[in-house]
Amino acid sequence: MTVIDSNLPKAQNAAGAPTRSVFVDGGSGTTGLGIAERLRHQPDIAVKTIAEDKRKDPAAKRALMAEVDLVILCLPDEAAKETVALIDGMGNAAPKVLDASTAFRVAPDWAYGFPELAPDQADKISNARKVSNPGCYPTGGIALLRPLVDAGLLPQDYPVTVNAVSGYSGGGKTMIAAYENGTAPAFELYGLGFEHKHLPELQLYSKLTRRPIFIPSVGNYRQGMLVSVPLQLDTLSGKPTGADLQAALANRYAGSKYVSVMPLDGTVAESGRLEPEALNETNKLELYVFASDKHHQAVLVARLDNLGKGASGAAVQNMRLMLGLPDLGT
Ligand SMILES: NC(=O)C1=CN([C@@H]2O[C@H](COP(=O)(O)OP(=O)(O)OC[C@H]3O[C@@H](n4cnc5c(N)ncnc54)[C@H](OP(=O)(O)O)[C@@H]3O)[C@@H](O)[C@H]2O)C=CC1
Numbered sequence: 001m002t003v004i005d006s007n008l009p010k011a012q013n014a015a016g017a018p019t020r021s022v023f024v025d026g027g028s029g030t031t032g033l034g035i036a037e038r039l040r041h042q043p044d045i046a047v048k049t050i051a052e053d054k055r056k057d058p059a060a061k062r063a064l065m066a067e068v069d070l071v072i073l074c075l076p077d078e079a080a081k082e083t084v085a086l087i088d089g090m091g092n093a094a095p096k097v098l099d100a101s102t103a104f105r106v107a108p109d110w111a112y113g114f115p116e117l118a119p120d121q122a123d124k125i126s127n128a129r130k131v132s133n134p135g136c137y138p139t140g141g142i143a144l145l146r147p148l149v150d151a152g153l154l155p156q157d158y159p160v161t162v163n164a165v166s167g168y169s170g171g172g173k174t175m176i177a178a179y180e181n182g183t184a185p186a187f188e189l190y191g192l193g194f195e196h197k198h199l200p201e202l203q204l205y206s207k208l209t210r211r212p213i214f215i216p217s218v219g220n221y222r223q224g225m226l227v228s229v230p231l232q233l234d235t236l237s238g239k240p241t242g243a244d245l246q247a248a249l250a251n252r253y254a255g256s257k258y259v260s261v262m263p264l265d266g267t268v269a270e271s272g273r274l275e276p277e278a279l280n281e282t283n284k285l286e287l288y289v290f291a292s293d294k295h296h297q298a299v300l301v302a303r304l305d306n307l308g309k310g311a312s313g314a315a316v317q318n319m320r321l322m323l324g325l326p327d328l329g330t
Pocket residue numbers: 025026027028029030031032055056057073074075076077079100101102134135136169170171172173174306307310311
């Protein structure tokens with residue numbers, strides 16, 4: 001039996017140097033286009049494309065996937081499941097797969113593609129054949145909550161509420177069209193049925209035993225998001241201060257390339273204001289603690305680009321880990 005080492009490239013470039021090849025299924029959608037734009041600046045990646053009239057043809061996809069090292073799925077959930085079923089049937093010719101949909105985010109045989117989740121997570125992603133790219137909102141929520149749970153500052157059964165606002169590109173091509181043709185409202189809350197598709201991953205990877213309340217919203221601007229978690233500090237044992245929370249986050253992300261924990265007394269904290277667009281077109285994630293020692297209250301806030309660290313930027317970061325390539329900064 002031929003054993004294919006998935007850490008060796010399937011193709012060599014003309015000079016004989018290793019070239020990793022990637023196919024983006026759903027490459028003409030919002031997330032796929034964002035990945036393509038980032039890959040234009042990565043000469044060690046060869047992007048294989050499928051003919052326009054064949055892009056939903058399973059046989060054509062299967063043939064192309066046999067030629068590449070990694071497939072990135074930027075598809076609706078049902079279409080992602082269909083492509084994964086094709087890959088599962090490919091045996092030794094199967095490429096690694098990185099899925100941007102919600103379909104496999106809490107599946108036990110998939111690695112969760114948030115390399116900053118825990119000290120060993122980047123290695124888990126590097127070694128996995130199947131990686132799920134996180135949802136944009138959970139990226140912010142988990143980044144804020146998990147270190148506080150791990151540090152024992154937030155009990156696992158704490159009644160957590162997560163509020164968030166996203167630019168309309170978070171809803172893909174359909175929502176972008178609705179906003180850009182003027183038929184969408186200026187602002188709205190949604191997910192008010194308590195069943196938003198991001199809740200399972202938000203709860204699981206934050207290590208919460210009690211289901212959080214999650215209230216997303218969308219505004220009339222293209223991209224960028226804020227995810228916030230209010231806390232009544234006098235309900236927590238030991239009554240931690242804002243400084244305690246900020247220190248736990250800063251300790252957890254010390255040395256991180258993409259996650260920054262902002263100072264408690266910086267200019268943003270002093271202004272008491274935060275807007276969502278400052279990190280657009282980057283793979284950065286900023287974490288803030290706003291706190292009042294007088295009132296024993298805090299609000300944790302994550303700022304990110306829903307199409308950057310919330311989607312395409314994270315996908316490229318995970319892709320390079322999965323292909324054993326150095327991070328180039330996405
Ligand atoms: N936008 C965002 O901020 C984020 C999105 N995601 C997730 O990424 C995935 C893609 O989202 P997004 O890019 O926003 O969605 P879009 O609606 O912008 O794009 C989806 C693309 O998939 C194509 N497609 C649908 N079915 C198939 C199929 N069977 N084979 C090949 N292509 C197909 C669509 O083509 P056509 O229009 O012709 O059907 C479209 O080009 C979703 O699962 C989404 O939930 C994840 C994180 C953030």
